[in-house]
Amino acid sequence: MTDILLVSDSPANINIAWRHFCYKEYNASATVSIDAAMENLSSDKPPKIVVYYYGSGASGFISFYNTVKENEKSAKVPLVVLADVEQQKALLRHFKLENTAVLGISIDDSKLMDIMRMIARKGTADIPALQLANAKKSVRSVSDRLFSSNAPRERKIPDTMRRRGGN
Amino acid sequence: MIISICPLASNLKAKPIPRFLQQNLSQLRIKMYKLLIIDENTGFAPIISEILGEGYQVLSAAGRFDAEEAVLKEAPQLALVNADEKSCIDIAESLRKKKENLRFIFMGADIGKQSFKKFKPVDKLELPLSPKEFFDRIEYAFFSSEGMIDELTGLLKKSAFDIRLKRLMKKKTAGTFFCLSIDAYSYASNPANPLQEQMAAYAMKKELEGSLLGLSGNSFIGFISSAEAKADMQKRLDKLIHTMCEAADKPEVFISAGAAESADFDYSPEDMLLYADKGMELSRNAGKNCIKYYN
Numbered sequence: 001m002t003d004i005l006l007v008s009d010s011p012a013n014i015n016i017a018w019r020h021f022c023y024k025e026y027n028a029s030a031t032v033s034i035d036a037a038m039e040n041l042s043s044d045k046p047p048k049i050v051v052y053y054y055g056s057g058a059s060g061f062i063s064f065y066n067t068v069k070e071n072e073k074s075a076k077v078p079l080v081v082l083a084d085v086e087q088q089k090a091l092l093r094h095f096k097l098e099n100t101a102v103l104g105i106s107i108d109d110s111k112l113m114d115i116m117r118m119i120a121r122k123g124t125a126d127i128p129a130l131q132l133a134n135a136k137k138s139v140r141s142v143s144d145r146l147f148s149s150n151a152p153r154e155r156k157i158p159d160t161m162r163r164r165g166g167n
Numbered sequence: 168m169i170i171s172i173c174p175l176a177s178n179l180k181a182k183p184i185p186r187f188l189q190q191n192l193s194q195l196r197i198k199m200y201k202l203l204i205i206d207e208n209t210g211f212a213p214i215i216s217e218i219l220g221e222g223y224q225v226l227s228a229a230g231r232f233d234a235e236e237a238v239l240k241e242a243p244q245l246a247l248v249n250a251d252e253k254s255c256i257d258i259a260e261s262l263r264k265k266k267e268n269l270r271f272i273f274m275g276a277d278i279g280k281q282s283f284k285k286f287k288p289v290d291k292l293e294l295p296l297s298p299k300e301f302f303d304r305i306e307y308a309f310f311s312s313e314g315m316i317d318e319l320t321g322l323l324k325k326s327a328f329d330i331r332l333k334r335l336m337k338k339k340t341a342g343t344f345f346c347l348s349i350d351a352y353s354y355a356s357n358p359a360n361p362l363q364e365q366m367a368a369y370a371m372k373k374e375l376e377g378s379l380l381g382l383s384g385n386s387f388i389g390f391i392s393s394a395e396a397k398a399d400m401q402k403r404l405d406k407l408i409h410t411m412c413e414a415a416d417k418p419e420v421f422i423s424a425g426a427a428e429s430a431d432f433d434y435s436p437e438d439m440l441l442y443a444d445k446g447m448e449l450s451r452n453a454g455k456n457c458i459k460y461y462n
Contacts, residue, residue, distance in 0.1 A: 086210030
């Protein structure tokens with residue numbers, strides 16, 4: 001069982017994010033207060049992983065990140081950010097975040113479980129490369145999709161069929 | 168080294184407040200700095216807005232036309248452009264037509280000399296950066312574009328120093344304030360060599376890396392946030408004075424320095440700088456090249 005602390009900026013966002021963690025696999029608690037989170041992180045038995053839900057319209061991640069990293073005790077606890085597509089792309093491409101894995105909010109629960117298990121064992125070191133690849137895939141534009149090699153192509157009509165449809 | 172302790176009230180009454188301390192932090196005009204971010208990723212601007220916090224307004228544009236409209240409507244002081252070099256040049260050219268004094272920060276892997284020559288960007292950001300690095304670089308670019316950085320030494324002028332100091336004080340950061348006169352230093356050093364002051368500033372930056380440093384009139388001012396004991400702080404400052412003397416070519420240079428500790432927070436930053444200035448006076452009377460603490 002992995003101890004998780006779920007943090008976000010509002011109870012509504014906690015409610016949205018909670019569905020990912022209502023499994024036996026996790027022992028999860030949640031808060032919207034940075035102070036309460038820091039108290040939890042500085043306690044004798046801190047959570048193994050902190051998850052910040054940074055969905056569309058959510059805020060406060062940067063303040064939370066800075067506060068966590070400024071404190072010696074909490075700086076080492078792995079941080080997972082569940083971000084929406086645009087924020088995920090920005091965080092992965094533009095930012096250097098220590099001991100932090102950036103995942104998409106639409107991540108599959110079983111996949112998230114695997115990743116959390118991995119982070120609980122090894123930390124976030126192996127996560128960024130994997131997620132960057134996934135993020136690039138998920139943020140492909142319509143034109144990318146249309147012109148990529150995987151795009152559905154115009155079906156070739158066999159010559160035999162053409163002959164049938166003709167004269 | 169002897170640390171002198173003086174009664175506070177008598178000294179405060181004796182002298183007028185130095186000119187460089189007269190600007191009260193609480194009376195600082197609150198100015199809203201506007202940053203325009205031109206990036207096709209719309210998730211970037213809200214994050215930067217969160218990083219910069221109060222005092223900054225972040226505008227976002229996905230392309231050239233949005234950016235032109237934002238420049239006309241909002242008149243930002245600074246534009247951060249994330250694109251390849253050719254697009255950077257196109258965007259910068261069209262925005263300069265709308266606002267002549269608009270300054271740029273370019274962000275992108277392949278920004279070369281061509282765009283540098285043409286637009287003289289305040290900075291070029293190579294990604295990825297930590298949130299703190301983003302903050303420091305963007306704020307420094309604002310200070311620079313507003314003339315709040317001393318061109319010769321690259322140090323923050325008093326107005327910019329105050330902004331950063333105010334932020335540190337909000338967090339109740341403990342540390343040591345210091346004032347370091349470069350008056351005598353300037354006279355003693357070779358007037359034919361204007362690099363002397365630069366070298367002194369360089370020595371200070373090197374010795375006190377990571378500290379808040381500024382220039383006010385003919386004094387270096389600074390705040391070293393640290394949990395170090397006073398004795399260690401004294402050692403660091405002594406070493407700094409020694410390095411500055413060495414940088415001055417002439418051995419007879421006279422540097423007076425004063426410091427004050429913010430052990431408790433009943434004192435405001437301007438009071439603390441005032442006490443550090445008082446320490447500098449004590450140092451002047453005490454002899455050559457020493458630092459005095461004002462308690």
